[in-house]
Amino acid sequence: MNGHDTPPSLPANDIAALHTSYREFIDKIPAMMHSINASGELIAVSQKWLDVLGYSRHEVIGRKSSEFLTAESCRYAVEKILPEFFRTGKCTDIPYQFVAKDGRILDVLLSANCERNEHGEVLRSISVMQDVSDLQKAKKQIEVSKDYAENLLRTANVMVVELDTYGHLRRMNPMAEQVTGYTLQEVIDCNWFEILVPKDRYPQVWKEFERLVHSKGCSEFENPILTKLGTERQISWRNSQLMEDGKVIGSLSLGIDVTEQRKLERRLKLSEWALKQAQSVAHIGSWILDHETKDLIWSDEVFQILEIDRDQVGASKDAFLARLHPDDHDEVKKAYRQSLIYNRPYEIRHRLLLPDGTVKYVHQRSEAITDSSGLRTRSLGTIQDVTLNVLQELAYQESEERFRTVADYTYDWEYWEGNDREVLYISPSCLRVTGYSQAEFISDRSLADRIIHPEDRPLFQKHLESIRTQEGSQLSFRIIRKDGEVRWVAHGCRAVISSNGNRRGRRVSNRDITDLKNAEELANKLAHFDTLTGLPNRRMLHDRLQRSLSQAKRHQRSLAVMFIDLDRFKQINDTLGHDVGDELLIEVGRRLSSCVRQCDTVSRAGGDEFIIVLPEIALPQDACVVAEKILAALHQPMRLGHHDFQASASIGIAVRSANDEDTATELMKNADIAMYQAKQRGRDGYCLFKTSMADKVGM
Structure with a gap:
């Protein structure tokens, strides 16, 4: 108390x-x-x-x-x-x-x-x-979902407590026992205030009790009590004097536990404040119209949206209509009238025209509450400022139209892929490049990956991983069209970053570069391969010889160079014609290639001359073994056109030992000298270069 x-x-x-x-x-x-x-x-x-x-x-x-x-x-x-x-x-x-x-x-x-x-x-x-997913509708909705009215109140439990004039407990009913946690036997004849009243409240409560027992009448007040478990409960008391023979002998108090009610009241106040703040944050106001009393209540945010002074103008239908854009007046009035006729909610977006000429876009929704007889008693509604959404929607539509105009008519295959690899947009040119339609790509998000050539898929997967952390990347790879044709595409993509910094997928541009790739391949072939035999030419031979020399020096290995000149080739050319001569050179190139390892290089230096590089040989005799193998292969009969041949050749061999410092040029010259020695010895044989040979020719 x-x-x-x-x-x-x-x-x-x-x-x-x-x-x-x-x-x-x-x-x-x-x-x-x-x-x-x-x-x-x-x-x-x-x-x-x-x-x-x-x-x-x-x-x-x-x-x-x-x-x-x-x-x-x-x-x-x-x-x-x-x-x-x-x-x-x-x-x-x-x-x-x-x-x-x-x-x-x-x-x-x-x-x-x-x-x-x-x-x-x-x-x-x-x-x-x-x-905000659907920018065309741009509806900005809000709903307060917290039910602040759960467990609002329990039925008040009445406590009956009887005290003597000294504050000692004489009697209490079972409900008082339930609330306090004490039994009557535990606290009877004990001072009620010393046991149940918090110490900081004891002086005030005792003073109120003394006033009660020394004056006539009754009193009402609240005070907290401490239960047996130490919890605090708020009790509302109605107190009266107990009289006997005209003398006050104590007090009788009826107590109602209002703890939950007081908590609920505090929560309600907080909830009202939270709702007000939420409406302010979301720019949504609410209103209630009582059809019986005609009372109209606007929330604070309605006044803010309409820019109407609450004190000077207040809430009224006329005040709202004064803000309604003249061009939207009939549409709004029609929507409201139909909601009354058909007894259904109405929802509409319209404009407001403020006194300073500013135009606002708002979204309104209203619904009626009826009684059991179907009579409309109240209308509830919301009004939301959606100006920013509408302006963004209009800007988005304009941007989308510009984008599609450019993308739909581009020659390249363009598409926009979302974060989950879904196709958000794809240009019509995908059909020309891949043979697949827009609908096929949109319905099957894995199609763009599946058409990549199997040999190029690992490269593409690395590209996808890198684009997750990079803004852009480029690469070229092959695709397999719907008709089975293999085409090259130049693939470039950039991450799509929204205004708030979030990634929204990637924009991709694919250009068909098959013709360019074919031209590059042809140019490379012409630059490094003999057009007749398909063997490496002198330029590629030189590059491979330089690499082989570098590796030989690094690993202390031997290396051999072989010069091969066909015997009496000019006679064949002159008597049987160049066509037969060309066929002979092609067949010789095939037989030479069959006699060496995959790591060796067989090249055509020009005319009837061939050069072979043998890296990583153990002994000079290894090169001689290859030379004998070549001579044997050339001796095998060959039929060219209507003619049978048995070819022979003169072979010169120059070997670089593991510790030699011979250059590529020196090895080539030495092999050439050895080849001429083989010819001088009667052709159809081979000769291993010796230093004395160079002395004879004045080198």
Whole structure:
């Protein structure tokens, strides 16, 4: 029992009525809302939230809200948003991506407020989400999903307590035992105030008790008590004197436990404040019209949106119509009239024209509440400022038209791929380059990967991994068209970054470079290969000889160079013609290639001369073995046209020992000298270069 005045409290019935009305109002707001507790678990979601994401209520309640975010949004929330949110207690227009039940990714803007208890501990938060995935509709909806009226009040439990004039307990009923946790036997004849009143309140409560027993009448007040378990309960008391023979012998007090009611009142005040803040953050106002009394109530945000002074103008139908754009007046009036005739909600987007000429776009929704007889009693509505969304939508539409005009008529195969590799756009030229239509690529997101040539897929996979951390990349690879033809494409792509820094996939441009690749291959072949035999020419031979020499020096290995000149080739050319001579050279090239290892190089130096490089030989005799093998292969009969031949050749061999310092030029000259020695010895044989041979020719 307390000795000071307490603020008046709402009767239980009024509070229940207030919460019922409040719930009705919340239920009619067409927005996505959810509420989470301090553990991050969903404790309430709006029907709109469920409808948009495709879940049922039992599928989401109790689950972590982070389970419905994409991995990227979840990291963004943990690293960037939540620390500041818990510090300030609110956040505004935070971009997230939610995952619907059917796998769709929804882009939303989330605004939230944090509810704390008197100790500053987080109780829960209420979040309002605006679905901005569909920019053409650009609806920015909000729904308050937190039910602040749960467990509003329990029926007040009446305690009966009888005290003597000294404050000693004489009697208490079972309800008093239940509330205090003490049995009558435990506290009878004990001082009630010393046991149950908190020490800091004891002087005030005792003073009130003394006033009661020494004056006539009764009193009402509240004070906290401490239960046997040490918990504090707030009790509302109605006290009267107990008289006997005209003398006060004590007091009789009826106590009602109003602890939950007082907590609820504090929560209601906090909820009203949170709703007001949420409306301000989301730029959405609400209004209620009582059809019987004609009373119209606007929330603070309605006045802000309409830019009307609450005190000077107030809430009225005329004030709203004065702000309505003249060109939209008939459309709005028609929508409202039809909602009355057909008794259905109406929803409309229209413009406001402010006194300074500013134009605003707003979205309105209204729904009527009827009684059991179907008579309209109240109308509830919302008005939301969607100017920014509309302007963004218009800008997006214009940008989209420009983009499609350019992309649809480009010669290259262009497409935009989302974060999950889904095709967001693909140009018609995909049919010309790949043989597949736009519809085939859009319906089958793996098609673009499957048409890549199997040998080039590892290269492409590395490219995909690199683009995740780089803004752009380029490479060339082969694709297999629908008709089986292999084509080369030059592939370039860049990451698509949104204005808020989020990756939204990649833009790709593929150009058919098959003709260019063929030209490059032909040019390379002409530059490094003999056009008649297909063997490496002198330029490629020189490059390979230089590499072989470098490796031989590095690893201390031997190397041999062989000069081969066909015997009497000029006679064949002159007597049988160049065509037969060419066929002979081609067949000789094939036979030479069959006599050496894969690491060896057989080249045509020109005319009837061939040069062979043998890297990594152990002994000079190894080169002689190859020479004998070549001579034997040439001796085998060959038929060219209508003629049978048995060819022979003179072979010169120059060997670089492991410790020699001979250059490529010196080896070539030495092999040439040895070849002429072989000819002088009668042809159809080979000769191994010796230093004395160089002395004879004056080298």
